[in-house]
Amino acid sequence: MGSITLSKVSKSFGDVEVIPPLDLEINDGEFVVFVGPSGCGKSTLLRLIAGLEDLTSGAISIDGADATNASPAKRGLAMVFQSYALYPHMSVRKNINFPLKMAGMDQAEADKRINAAAKVLNLTDYLDRRPGQLSGGQRQRVAIGRAIVREPSAFLFDEPLSNLDAALRVNMRLEICDLHKTLATTMIYVTHDQVEAMTMADKIVVLHDGYIEQVGSPLELYESPVNKFVAGFIGSPKMNFVTGPSAQKRNADSIGIRPEHIDVSSESGEWEGVVGVSEHLGSDTFLHVKLADGGMINVRASGDLKVKYGEKIFMSPQEERIHRFDPQGLTI
């Protein structure tokens, strides 16, 4: 069980309204990702759900029961912090045992759970070490272990992977996804990395200055963003935005086209430009093309495309993949 409903939830720090009233529905067993640029209020929203901050107005209900004023412990949620927040003077075993001890659980049952969690998370050999003697990835797993032994109704993650190196991050991403599949527990995951959001989420919530811009599955957001912000935020490399004649021709204030939806040709095309930096990744080539009017277009071409710096090329957007925006930035 782990459905969470936010209704008209808002939060102000003093006079500053960080989260304007918002509604959000999180279903049982869903993997929900809050994504948005730094400072948009993701952590604040997560902490409101956790009960670590008081709501300014609105209500939160968990599993249908009102939890607006419930203490963090009473909500039955477990949180994994960005800094892991392990207890430094306790061994890994004691760290994982802590929530069970606080719940007054019988030690035999607690040990069973700890050993099971340690096995799942590959921590069995480290149970007697202190957190200070572990690597970043291992600490991360201890933090997750401490969360899962409680069998919470939902997990909250606040940028849990941002302290790890790139390779480990990909690894832990998979492990967390795996964990979600095995436990089938609701997970709310905060990140500013849209790749993490796209790869892990069942449902993405895009936040911007505290507002929810769009809620949807990764593909929905990729294929039909509701506005220019979501269009630019989701997808890597970023969508190109073009104004001027090409946009007017299509009855829009501006149009957006993703780098992977542009055809390149050496003879003819809608736009003409000069190749700047080209990044050869093997499978793909990212071209940064300078237009005559000074604009830049990013193109994702196939890996075997051979172009040189300063070469002139032509580009045409794939017509059915064009996103059109009105002057307010909303999708037409």
Next chain:
Amino acid sequence: MATQQSRSAARLMMAPAVILLLGWMLVPLTMTLWFSFRKYLPLRGGDLGWAGFDNYTRFIGSSSFWPSVQATLVIVGGVLIITVVLGIILALLLDQPMWGQGVVRILVIAPFFVMPTVSALVWKNMFMDPVNGLFAYVWKFFGAAPVEWLSQASMQSIIMIVSWQWLPFATLILLTAVQSLDSEQLEAAEMDGASFMSRFWYLILPHLARAITIVVLIQTIFLLSIFAEIFVTTGGAFGTKTLSYLIFQRVLESQNVGLGSAGGVYAIILANIVAIFLMRIVGKNLDA
């Protein structure tokens, strides 16, 4: 790391400080040791020659010796307990966000700036005086007979005065330690269902261990030799004669430098015994 050259340069530069400190320490120590073996009575003939271990046996054989060791330890222990316990409570309170935080913190530190002699006099005359003292008024207001603090409850009074002086120091050190505790750890514990008391016991107290150790060690060093507070309040009467006060009496009141020096050596031994005990109990908090 350092080259040969920079190391010898560093040695050269440090030498004056090291020599000065060594001299500072060694000269008085040697003089104390030297006098402790002499029969030296400044107003009754001066240095009267070698005394062997006479001074040592006389000092320890005096009926005031063991009570003075006990008084010293009781004062040190009492002040340590009071300042650490109240210091932790005050540090936790001062860490809470509140209006006028800056002013309150300065006020809390203020007693530390008052000279021991002055603060002891203020306590003696303004608070503890059985006729005009503030406490006497309070007692009389409730119809009770005023307590003669410095004679009836002399030990408690001195512990109270000294604690008042040292509480700011303990509070300050503990406050910085409290502030360095990662707030996410406390929040994690809160989510793990820990009550305030469990958070205090399992997180805050272990985190403070090192700061408490420092407070205990530093205060012990200073408290073993407190003198001014006793001099201006009880003058060593009513069971408040500490070892350092006894030495003072032997040297200045009985004009027996040799005997006093032997007492000084005993004081050094006592300090070392206390230090060994403390390092055994709390010293391990300092490593790691």
